[in-house]
Amino acid sequence: xxxxxxxxxxxxxxxxxxxxxxxxxxxxxxxxxxxxxxxxxxxxxxxxxxxxxxxxxxxxxxxxxxxxxxxxxxxxxxxxxxxxxxxxxxxxxxxxxxxxxxxxxxxxxxxxxxxxxxxxxxxxxxxxxxxxxxxxxxxxxxxxxxxxxxxxxxxxxxxxxxxxxxxxxxxxxxxxxxxxxxxxxxxxxxxxxxxxxxxxxxxxxxxxxxxxxxxxxxxxxxxxxxxxxxxxxxxxxxxxxxxxxxxxxxxxxxxxxxxxxxxxxxxxxxxxxxxxxxxxxxxxxxxxxxxxxxxxxxxxxxxxxxxxxx
Amino acid sequence: xxxxxxxxxxxxxxxxxxxxxxxxxxxxxxxxxxxxxxxxxxxxxxxxxxxxxxxxxxxxxxxxxxxxxxxxxxxxxxxxxxxxxxxxxxxxxxxxxxxxxxxxxxxxxxxxxxxxxxxxxxxxxxxxxxxxxxxxxxxxxxxxxxxxxxxxxxxxxxxxxxxxxxxxxxxxxxxxxxxxxxxxxxxxxxxxxxxxxxxxxxxxxxxxxxxxxxxxxxxxxxxxxxxxxxxxxxxxxxxxxxxxxxxxxxxxxxxxxxxxxxxxxxxxxxxxxxxxxxxxxxxxxxxxxxxxxxxxxxxxxxxxxxxxxxxxxxxxxxxxxxxxxxx
Numbered sequence: 011x012x013x014x015x016x017x018x019x020x021x022x023x024x025x026x027x028x029x030x031x032x033x034x035x036x037x038x039x040x041x042x043x044x045x046x047x048x049x050x051x052x053x054x055x056x057x058x059x060x061x062x063x064x065x066x067x068x069x070x071x072x073x074x075x076x077x078x079x080x081x082x083x084x085x086x087x088x089x090x091x092x093x094x095x096x097x098x099x100x101x102x103x104x105x106x107x108x109x110x111x112x113x114x115x116x117x118x119x120x121x122x123x124x125x126x127x128x129x130x131x132x133x134x135x136x137x138x139x140x141x142x143x144x145x146x147x148x149x150x151x152x153x154x155x156x157x158x159x160x161x162x163x164x165x166x167x168x169x170x171x172x173x174x175x176x177x178x179x180x181x182x183x184x185x186x187x188x189x190x191x192x193x194x195x196x197x198x199x200x201x202x203x204x205x206x207x208x209x210x211x212x213x214x215x216x217x218x219x220x221x222x223x224x225x226x227x228x229x230x231x232x233x234x235x236x237x238x239x240x241x242x243x244x245x246x247x248x249x250x251x252x253x254x255x256x257x258x259x260x261x262x263x264x265x266x267x268x269x270x271x272x273x274x275x276x277x278x279x280x281x282x283x284x285x286x287x288x289x290x291x292x293x294x295x296x297x298x299x300x301x302x303x304x305x306x307x308x309x310x311x312x313x314x315x316x317x318x319x320x
Numbered sequence: 321x322x323x324x325x326x327x328x329x330x331x332x333x334x335x336x337x338x339x340x341x342x343x344x345x346x347x348x349x350x351x352x353x354x355x356x357x358x359x360x361x362x363x364x365x366x367x368x369x370x371x372x373x374x375x376x377x378x379x380x381x382x383x384x385x386x387x388x389x390x391x392x393x394x395x396x397x398x399x400x401x402x403x404x405x406x407x408x409x410x411x412x413x414x415x416x417x418x419x420x421x422x423x424x425x426x427x428x429x430x431x432x433x434x435x436x437x438x439x440x441x442x443x444x445x446x447x448x449x450x451x452x453x454x455x456x457x458x459x460x461x462x463x464x465x466x467x468x469x470x471x472x473x474x475x476x477x478x479x480x481x482x483x484x485x486x487x488x489x490x491x492x493x494x495x496x497x498x499x500x501x502x503x504x505x506x507x508x509x510x511x512x513x514x515x516x517x518x519x520x521x522x523x524x525x526x527x528x529x530x531x532x533x534x535x536x537x538x539x540x541x542x543x544x545x546x547x548x549x550x551x552x553x554x555x556x557x558x559x560x561x562x563x564x565x566x567x568x569x570x571x572x573x574x575x576x577x578x579x580x581x582x583x584x585x586x587x588x589x590x591x592x593x594x595x596x597x598x599x600x601x602x603x604x605x606x607x608x609x610x611x612x613x614x615x616x617x618x619x620x621x622x623x624x625x626x627x628x629x630x631x632x633x634x635x636x637x638x639x640x641x642x643x644x645x646x647x
Contacts, residue, residue: 213420219378221435221486222408225400235425310425311470 011307014315015300022296029292030082033285034075043067044091044279065091078285087289088282092275097286101268107177108267111190111259112252114183118191119198119248124241126195127202132229134207142199149196158189158262175264186263190256194248201244205237212236238309246302253298254291322353324389325526326375326411326494331386333367333374344370344381346550349624352494357520357527359537359558361573362547365594368530371547372496375528376413377403391493409439412487416499418479422471428455429467432486439490454485458515477508481515488519495520498530513539534577538562543630546570549595549605552624556631566633568610604636612637 045061046053062068066077081088087097130142165185166174176182209215210233218232255269268287275283307313333345345367352358360368373379375388377395388395391410398406407413415421423431432451436442442450448467455463458481471479480500487495497516501509513536520527529540537544537558544561546554546569554567565571572590592609604610607617616636624634 213415213417214423216378217413217415217421217483217486218423220376220407220413222404222406222438223434224404232423232426236423311427312424312472 011315015304018300018303022293022300025296026289026292027079030079030285030289031075033288034078037281037284038071040279042279044281047279048091082289087286090275090280090283092278092280092283097283098290100271100283101287101290104266104268104271107183107265108253108255108269110177110180110183111186111256111265111267112249114187115190115194115252115256116245116249118187119194120245121195122191123195123198124202127199128206128229128234130199130203131206131210131233132225134203139203143203146196146199149192149199152193153258154189154193154256155258155262157192158186158259161185161189162262177263177265177267182263182265186256186259186265189259189262190252194244198241198244198248202237202241205240206233209233209236235309239306239313242302242305242309246298246305250295250298253294322355324351325354325356325391326350326352326528327387327389328371328375329387329389331371331374331388332384333370333379333381334384335381342381343550345374347386348547348550348552350545350552352526352528354493354526355520355524356543357529357541359529359531359541359544360547361531361534361537361544363532363594365596366547367550368547369498372413372498372528372530375494375496376407376411378407378413405439408435408487408492409490410492411494411496412490412492413496413498414480414483414487414500416502418476418483418503421483422479424471426470427467428469428471428474428482432467432482432489435486435489450489451485454489455482457488457519458482458485459511460485475508476504477511480504480508480512484512484515484519488523488525491523492525494526494528496528496530499532500529501536502531502533509536516540534562534573546573551605551634553606553635554631554633555624556628560628560631564628566627566631566638567606567635568612568637569606570633604634 043058043062045058045065045067048065049058049061059068066074078088085098087101089095090097090100093100126142126145130139133139162174162185165172172184173179173182174185206229210229215228215232218228223232253268255267255272257269257273259265260267260270261273268291272284272287272291274280275287304315307315328348328350331345331348332343335342335344348367348371350358350360350371360371362368370379370381374381374383375390375395377398383396390406393406395403395406422428429448429451432454433447436447436450436454440447440450451467452463455466460466460478460481466482471482474482484500495516500516501512504512516527517540519525527540529536531537541558543557544555545552546561546567548569554561554565554570561570562574565574569590572588575588576590578587590609591611595605595608603616603618603620604613604622607613610617614636620636622634622636622639624632625639627633627638
């Protein structure tokens with residue numbers, strides 16, 4: 011197990027190098043010169059050139075890239091062109107609200123998605139199945155910004171019990187978490203339903219019935235644990251996505267999260283901020299993936315990572 | 321006189337599918353007395369598994385007619401809750417595929433303890449002691465360790481032993497074994513059969529044995545019912561079945577068993593194959609494959625009639641009077 015984790019951690023290095031290279035190249039391909047943006051419209055070419063030299067963007071690309079990676083190795087994500095603050099500091103300032111949102115949204119997803127999926131699966135074709143699946147269709151089809159605006163209207167305007175925006179207190183997170191949670195709960199609900207229905211026809215479920223196990227225990231114990239691998243996969247992806255920032259939701263609720271930071275940095279051609287954030291998000295995603303893989307082994311004893319062939 | 325344990329009367333279990341009604345079990349009478357082993361023999365698709373699942377009320381099909389009486393109780397009239405108290409407790413079941421019949425994500429211990437917890441209200445340590453005792457009883461080495469193992473670490477034979485331990489954990493009056501040895505190696509088959517025989521004698525359990533293997537029948541059963549097309553075509557004690565089978569289908573089954581004495585190059589097989597359930601016709605269901613079939617066989621459906629003491633067959637060859645009346 012320890013060896014497996016070590017191996018996976020080492021595998022992260024090439025992944026992250028790839029990400030840094032890709033993000034570097036893509037940003038170079040995007041038209042626009044940060045030096046011109048910083049200098050302003052009425053700056054003389056000399057002034058722009060001075061800024062270029064200060065930023066180091068006048069040097070060959072490979073030199074810039076190697077320099078950048080060297081800095082990264084020292085834990086330096088570079089300095090924001092926009093604010094002159096260290097990029098890592100700016101990311102970490104916004105990260106807590108993204109984490110809060112992720113946790114709450116995932117909670118909503120799991121509670122609503124898992125239970126509506128289970129309820130639907132216990133009686134396929136019944137009224138409650140159709141109700142749960144109709145809800146799910148609604149959740150999948152509803153764009154997050156639209157749902158967000160509706161929730162703001164209802165809970166911040168007509169029934170003013172929750173704030174419409176901000177990200178300083180817990181109550182600020184309720185509506186955005188609902189918006190994000192509901193849309194992915196819809197996906198999880200369908201997945202849970204189909205996974206359980208697939209498991210429910212297995213021989214071991216018949217064995218459980220023949221033992222005299224109660225219907226709800228058959229579902230919650232015998233079936234659910236077997237259906238869990240795809241469910242964990244989707245929850246893991248969801249967490250990874252959310253940690254990367256929820257741009258639309260953060261915009262609608264004027265929250266200061268990672269997603270909005272990345273978008274703003276892109277708009278400003280703040281290269282170092284964009285690169286730093288992308289790398290940071292990629293790192294999170296890889297870590298979440300590793301955790302998900304480790305969860306598989308916890309749920310299904312047939313999945314083992316301590317053997318050679320694994 | 322021994323007491324009747326399980327009695328199925330005129331039982332019909334139909335499946336309602338998109339393509340129409342499939343009469344998987346079409347009017348079956350079976351009685352199992354206490355301490356008796358009754359075999360149901362037949363090819364795949366003859367309805368033998370559905371019959372056994374109907375006794376447990378676990379069939380996805382619908383019982384449209386008939387009755388199932390178990391230990392004096394009307395099984396078909398019990399509530400779902402009462403039925404749970406019967407399943408695994410008074411009536412237990414083991415299945416054909418030990419590889420898939422155990423839940424892969426729970427330990428052997430959890431699956432065995434669960435059965436004991438549901439039906440026997442024992443303390444924690446007594447429950448565990450009972451589980452270990454059961455594993456030892458079915459011949460599993462190092463039972464304490466085995467409790468912590470997952471099914472995928474066990475061989476097929478071991479898993480079937482675990483299944484038997486689970487089934488026998490609450491001292492059931494009836495053990496339904498649906499092809500318990502079909503998926504196992506021949507040497508393991510013998511061990512499992514011997515184990516079942518042992519448990520039957522020591523616990524006084526009746527067994528309903530579903531199989532297509534006449535060798536298993538000869539080994540295990542007191543009485544045998546041969547099924548074809550959802551109906552019983554012959555029923556008798558096991559000795560009679562092998563010495564004087566009456567129905568051509570039974571004779572065919574016996575002829576198609578390999579023996580050491582004969583020196584034929586090709587093993588006999590009954591021509592044709594089992595008609596898919598639902599495609600049944602007038603007349604005897606076996607008549608299209610029967611080498612003795614006469615005019616009447618294709619036109620009128622024969623009844624199950626006594627052909628000897630405790631011996632009945634569903635065949636026009638042995639229903640002389642009725643046949644004369646027809647002619």
